[in-house]
Amino acid sequence: MAKLFRAVIMGPPGSGKGTISERIAHSFGLKHLSSGDFVRENIAAKTEAGVQAKTYIKKGLLVPDHVMTRLLLPRLGEMTKYSWLLDGFPRTLAQAEALNSACDLDVAINLNIPLETLKERLRHRWIHPPSGRVYNMCFNPPRVQGIDDITGEPLIQQEDDRPEALVARLRHYKDVAKPVIDFYK
Numbered sequence: 031m032a033k034l035f036r037a038v039i040m041g042p043p044g045s046g047k048g049t050i051s052e053r054i055a056h057s058f059g060l061k062h063l064s065s066g067d068f069v070r071e072n073i074a075a076k077t078e079a080g081v082q083a084k085t086y087i088k089k090g091l092l093v094p095d096h097v098m099t100r101l102l103l104p105r106l107g108e109m110t111k112y113s114w115l116l117d118g119f120p121r122t123l124a125q126a127e128a129l130n131s132a133c134d135l136d137v138a139i140n141l142n143i144p145l146e147t148l149k150e151r152l153r154h155r156w157i158h159p160p161s162g163r164v165y166n167m168c169f170n171p172p173r174v175q176g177i178d179d180i181t182g183e184p185l186i187q188q189e190d191d192r193p194e195a196l197v198a199r200l201r202h203y204k205d206v207a208k209p210v211i212d213f214y215k
């Protein structure tokens with residue numbers, strides 16, 4: 031059997047984690063595991079972790095580390111036969127340490143994108159909240175403007191994708207991500 035490959039991808043909001051992960055997974059035959067998708071599945075299935083996670087997401091907060099690891103690590107346990115790229119986890123040092131004790135990684139990818147590019151991408155980002163599908167009106171537009179390709183439901187722009195909100199989000203991201211990046215270095 032070919033060697034299994036395990037990678038994580040990190041980067042600030044708008045850096046293209048979701049978009050690039052899809053493409054890498056497709057090109058290299060890996061499973062794309064998205065923490066946001068796991069959270070949404072757990073919310074839909076009303077699992078205990080999903081019910082807890084929902085209260086934080088409604089307030090625009092990150093889900094606490096212990097809820098996130100409880101939700102995610104068992105799913106990774108089901109993936110022992112597959113190569114995967116994990117997107118959206120770990121976001122904190124505690125999550126990175128929990129992941130490290132559960133499996134060996136081959137690569138940690140860190141997307142380093144200039145601020146002006148992040149602003150531009152987020153200004154044009156439209157999402158389909160129930161699925162987490164992401165579009166960009168310039169780079170990757172939906173077939174019909176404002177409408178999700180798969181369900182035909184409306185797309186929205188997130189309040190915190192506004193350029194004014196981005197600086198605060200980035201500051202928060204840098205504070206939390208720096209220890210994770212140092213850990214992987």
Ligand SMILES: Nc1nc2c(ncn2[C@@H]2O[C@H](COP(=O)(O)OP(=O)(O)O)[C@@H](O)[C@H]2O)c(=O)[nH]1
Pocket residue numbers: 041042043044045046047048049050151152154155156164165166167169170
């Ligand atoms: N021009 C351009 N836009 C991109 C690229 N990668 C992602 N995007 C767009 O930038 C926005 C942010 O990407 P997304 O994958 O949601 O980033 P995430 O927040 O890191 O998961 C979306 O609207 C994407 O369609 C890229 O390589 N070039």
Ligand SMILES: Nc1ncnc2c1ncn2[C@@H]1O[C@H](COP(=O)(O)OP(=O)(O)O)[C@@H](O)[C@H]1O
Pocket residue numbers: 043065066067069086087090091092093094098118119120121122125162
């Ligand atoms: N590793 C994580 N740690 C804490 N919360 C997370 C994590 N991954 C996802 N979440 C929660 O789930 C939400 C949706 O995740 P995601 O689809 O990656 O969206 P976003 O790109 O807006 O962060 C996040 O806004 C956050 O509240």
